[in-house]
Amino acid sequence: MATTNPYQSYKQNSVNTASPGELTLMLYNGCLKFIGLAKNAIQNNDIATRNVNIQKAQKIINELMVTLNMDFPISKNFMSLYDFMNRQLIKANIVNDIKILEDVEFLLTEFRDTWKEAIQINRQKQYAAGGQA
Template identity: 55%
Template sequence: MALNKGYQAYQNNSVNTASSGELTLMLYNGCIKFIKQAMKDLHENNFEAKNTNIQKAQNIIQELMLTLDQDVEISKQLLPLYEYMHYQLKEANVKNDASILEEVLGFVTEFRDTWKQVIIKTRQQKFAQGAHV
């Protein structure tokens, strides 16, 4: 039990001290986790759990949509993609369609991997700038 509390404290601390880029990465990872769990639930005919996990993934997509900076051009391109993924999650939930979940999982995974590369490049640039000062 004490180990659980320590892990919970670690998780809370990592969220509280994460940069906005790292928080976005955490959102993508959470979305992937919930979609994969929904796929497993669907395979096991656990429709209540599937519904819950798809709704969690939808909530994350909504959060990603809300945090887009509309003054940045890429945000205007991302919004329709997020809207599509959100819609497809709803469709997968209603139709119990694993192939739709797989499609959305592919998109979210690609976004996550791209975002991870952005974070790495940004850190490398900051480190390089710091070394030259």
């Protein structure tokens, strides 16, 4: 009989029950986590770990790009910024530059914080309208 890790089960359940907005927030947080790990790897001169974590961050940015709803005019701006961040991640990986990672981290933090605020406003409106989710 296999034992399951309660933390892993909790994480999996969180993903399975999250709204699309919460999933996007998780992507932003994951990307920020991997950028932080890549920055630490650069400081420790750990090229392999830097590369792995930057590539993980790139995969998340690519997922954000693929799932972007292009029916809205603002989506073109998001796509341009995601593309810029992706190119900057590639550059940071090639030239081993923490500053470039910090610039991408700043942009992603702004996106994440704005997204989180939008989720909170939406929840407040739903609660005020009678609690329908």
